Amino acid sequence: MTKPIKVHLCPAGPNPWKVVLLLEELGVPYEINSFPFQEVKSKPYTDINPNGRVPAIEDRNTGITLWETGAIILYLIEQYDITHKLSYPDxxxxxxxxxxxxxxxxxxxxxxxxxxxxxxxxxxxxxxxxxxxxxxxxxxxxxxxxxxxxxxxxxxxxxxxxxxxxxxxxxxxxxxxxxxxxxxxxxxxxxxxxxxxxxxRPSWATCMDKRAQLMDEQGLLPNGMPKGVSNMEEYEAKMKADAEASK
The missing domain is CATH 1.20.1050.10 (Glutathione S-transferase Yfyf (Class Pi); Chain A, domain 2)
Structure with missing residues (x-):
């Protein structure tokens, strides 16, 4: 039995959902590790992706960890699209x-x-x-x-x-x-x-429902900013203040 592929993501950005959409289309089991944007540049995530970007995947079926969506997509197609549902053999x-x-x-x-x-x-x-x-x-x-x-x-x-x-x-x-x-x-x-x-397509609706749920859990607006924050400068100030308060 195929073990679920772990997808590490922050829910706001579009890139992680390219991977989730592909997994949905292929019917490959997966599980999502969703975390706040302020954690993307620090451990333990940077042990998985030293570039500090999402998404990254861990495939326990092959022992492969990958980041960069293009590389992930090509890997998933080669490994799991054996019937060429979304690809061509020639x-x-x-x-x-x-x-x-x-x-x-x-x-x-x-x-x-x-x-x-x-x-x-x-x-x-x-x-x-x-x-x-x-x-x-x-x-x-x-x-x-x-x-x-x-x-x-x-x-x-x-x-x-x-x-x-x-x-x-x-x-x-x-x-x-x-x-x-x-x-x-x-x-x-x-x-x-x-x-x-x-x-x-049904896969799209499933992905967007999951995204909306994860965004709501983190109190994020559709543009990825926390409620009450209007630009990245304010967001960075908020992250710094939250980090200081948690010490």
């Missing part, structure tokens, strides 16, 4: 799928994250940075919209791990660039239809 489609996964981890994630930082979390409004990363976010959407023209999925005729890897960041575009929810895919109809196909 060399061409396999490498095309990896191409889009790497576009997600090197393009979408960093640019979308910086857009969220400068629009929402940074204590000072730096308009040049806001303009740059909002523009890059839309450029990435434009690339995806072009690729998806006349297609339902990025590669071949079925959903793959590459498609799923984009869902969690795309879902929060409105909170990253502070637009109306109905406008987050404005001008990118192919991306919108693709995203709606993914979030209509």
């Amino acid at each position: 060399i061409k489609q396999r490498h095309l799928t990896n191409q889009y996964l790497f576009f997600q981890v090197s393009g979408q994630g960093p640019y979308f994250g910086q857009a969220g930082w400068f629009n929402v979390l940074h204590s000072e409004k730096v308009q040049s940075a806001i303009d740059r990363y909002n523009s890059e976010l839309k450029r990435v959407l434009g690339v995806l919209d072009t690729v998806l023209e006349g297609k339902e999925w990025l590669v071949g005729d079925k959903i793959t791990y590459a498609d799923l890897s984009f869902a969690t960041w795309n879902d929060r575009i409105d909170s990253l660039i502070l637009c109306a929810p109905e406008d987050k895919f404005k001008g990118f109809l192919n991306v919108q239809a693709w995203h709606e196909r993914m979030i209509s």
Whole structure:
């Protein structure tokens, strides 16, 4: 019997849920170790991931511990997608799928994250940075919209791990660039239809229900900030004060 894979995460960020979504789709047992953001840069978590980022996984079936979502996703597909539910066995489609996964981890994630930082979390409004990363976010959407023209999925005729890897960041575009929810895919109809196909899947609802529960347990707002905190500077001050008070 397969032992549950332990997924270490802070619930607010989008990256951990890429991994949980994949596990749900594959039907692989897992258990979540959810902890507050202020613990991500300290032991015992940094013994698992010295980079101090989430997620990380521990697979007791193989003795493998991994961090970095791209590496985790490729591992889970190789180890557990033996029927190729979310992947392809042939060399061409396999490498095309990896191409889009790497576009997600090197393009979408960093640019979308910086857009969220400068629009929402940074204590000072730096308009040049806001303009740059909002523009890059839309450029990435434009690339995806072009690729998806006349297609339902990025590669071949079925959903793959590459498609799923984009869902969690795309879902929060409105909170990253502070637009109306109905406008987050404005001008990118192919991306919108693709995203709606993914979030209509049962795996998505399960992940978002788990995220909402864990966020509520930690008293977090949808943007990841604690209630009553509006930017990262205030959050860091609060974490410092809480640490002092606990001594």
